[in-house]
Amino acid sequence: MSAPLASVVIPNWNGRMLLQTCLASLRRQTCRDFEIIVVDNGSSDGSAEMIQACYPEVRLIRLSRNEGFSRAINRGIRAAAGKYIALLNNDTEADPKWLGELIKALEQNPEAGFCASKMLNFFQRNLIDNAGDRLAFYGNITGKGEIDAGQYDRPRWLFSACAGAAIYRREMLMETGLFDEDFFAYYEDVDLGLRAQLMGYRCLYVPTAVVYHIHQATSDRMPARRFLFLQRNIVFVHLKNLPLKLLLKMLPAFLAVHLLVSLIYLAKTRDLKTVLSIYLQLVKNLPATLKKRQAVQKKRKVPAAYIESITGPFPSLSSLAARWLKKLFGPGKSRAENKTPAS
Numbered sequence: 001m002s003a004p005l006a007s008v009v010i011p012n013w014n015g016r017m018l019l020q021t022c023l024a025s026l027r028r029q030t031c032r033d034f035e036i037i038v039v040d041n042g043s044s045d046g047s048a049e050m051i052q053a054c055y056p057e058v059r060l061i062r063l064s065r066n067e068g069f070s071r072a073i074n075r076g077i078r079a080a081a082g083k084y085i086a087l088l089n090n091d092t093e094a095d096p097k098w099l100g101e102l103i104k105a106l107e108q109n110p111e112a113g114f115c116a117s118k119m120l121n122f123f124q125r126n127l128i129d130n131a132g133d134r135l136a137f138y139g140n141i142t143g144k145g146e147i148d149a150g151q152y153d154r155p156r157w158l159f160s161a162c163a164g165a166a167i168y169r170r171e172m173l174m175e176t177g178l179f180d181e182d183f184f185a186y187y188e189d190v191d192l193g194l195r196a197q198l199m200g201y202r203c204l205y206v207p208t209a210v211v212y213h214i215h216q217a218t219s220d221r222m223p224a225r226r227f228l229f230l231q232r233n234i235v236f237v238h239l240k241n242l243p244l245k246l247l248l249k250m251l252p253a254f255l256a257v258h259l260l261v262s263l264i265y266l267a268k269t270r271d272l273k274t275v276l277s278i279y280l281q282l283v284k285n286l287p288a289t290l291k292k293r294q295a296v297q298k299k300r301k302v303p304a305a306y307i308e309s310i311t312g313p314f315p316s317l318s319s320l321a322a323r324w325l326k327k328l329f330g331p332g333k334s335r336a337e338n339k340t341p342a343s
Contacts, residue, residue, distance in 0.1 A: 005033040007080030011072035013041040015090040025093045031100035039072040068184035089164035095210040102167040105206045113172040113201030116161030117209040129213045132158040132205045135311035139190040160193025165211040187233040194241040200301040224274045231278045243304035
């Protein structure tokens with residue numbers, strides 16, 4: 001039996017009800033040359049049993065416990081036989097043309113190493129959920145919450161793809177390495193996207209590849225852990241991947257933003273334990289992160305200016321302070337703000 005053209009890998013943790021919609025939508029795909037792999041992260045809600053009973057075409061990989069998004073995805077990728085590896089969240093419904101459009105985009109654009117989908121809100125389908133990822137200081141989602149009025153209906157080159165609905169060339173993943181399992185969850189796709197860009201691979205946004213997404217259907221069950229992973233992992237992304245010149249340029253403003261976000265969270269939740277855990281884990285993992293950085297930078301093939309062009313611009317600490325002053329005091333009320341141009 002010949003290998004499938006594509007493999008669709010879906011991580012799952014206690015998402016039985018979500019999976020039924022997701023898997024049913026894959027049965028309706030116009031492209032049929034693909035396999036489905038679900039990696040179950042030790043679910044206790046009968047997810048695995050439902051798959052075996054209702055979706056016998058699915059290859060099921062059962063983990064004994066929740067090992068996180070990154071590790072689950074990697075297990076699925078290693079088991080996949082397809083030329084192309086598509087990733088799909090369990091809280092999605094894929095348009096019938098979704099997979100076929102992503103495959104067509106890769107085949108028609110050999111310079112593309114991976115592609116992003118057009119993700120719409122599952123419940124309000126005229127709202128954008130994701131039209132590609134940016135970086136700047138944090139992983140920023142293009143278009144989130146905007147009314148879909150055709151402004152994101154053209155293919156374009158962008159920084160990275162949300163792994164909730166993306167496709168990757170197998171050979172790219174073999175060269176860049178898979179998702180960083182130390183991330184557990186969050187920003188692992190931004191990390192991989194930046195590593196790929198450093199090695200000369202490009203990401204193409206494919207607006208005809210549509211997916212409807214229930215945003216954070218799983219992560220909303222664990223808000224403190226989600227915040228910890230977000231704040232910790234975005235530091236990993238920058239320290240591991242940014243060329244030194246660019247890293248030094250943006251580091252003061254980035255650290256100021258990072259600290260401010262942590263303080264706002266602390267003021268709202270009084271959850272000092274989570275905030276301390278973030279910085280303790282960063283210190284603990286610093287040697288390993290710097291070792292990873294050495295490996296990443298050895299593979300870099302593009303100049304720092306190119307990386308800044310697809311991720312930035314990174315404002316200086318002074319321009320960032322000017323923005324905050326403007327928000328606090330309004331236009332014309334701060335001399336300091338008037339003297340510092342915003343980037």
